[in-house]
Amino acid sequence: MTKRDLVIKIAKTTRLKQSDVMEVVQQTLDIITEELAQGNGIEFRNFGVFEIMVRKPRIGRNPNEPEQTVEIPERVVVKFKPGKVMRERVLELNPNAVVEEE
Numbered sequence: 001m002t003k004r005d006l007v008i009k010i011a012k013t014t015r016l017k018q019s020d021v022m023e024v025v026q027q028t029l030d031i032i033t034e035e036l037a038q039g040n041g042i043e044f045r046n047f048g049v050f051e052i053m054v055r056k057p058r059i060g061r062n063p064n065e066p067e068q069t070v071e072i073p074e075r076v077v078v079k080f081k082p083g084k085v086m087r088e089r090v091l092e093l094n095p096n097a098v099v100e101e102e
Contacts, residue, residue: 046085
């Protein structure tokens, strides 16, 4: 699903104009991004939690040349932890019905 697909779906169920829905969706995503960029976590009950995490520096290896190591520096990443409702809904999925992207 793309952002556009989401906007169309919301517009159909709410009977709002797609342009209005797109503006709200974009503003929502912009605010989430800005809060995360400031180091703040975001929690949507029953949906999930976005957290800022610091990954420790580590040593990586080139699979083609295992003897060659590369130092991977410390970095900040966003972690998403699904909420209870989302976790339960996803667990109901049939693994054979899930289409994997390449």
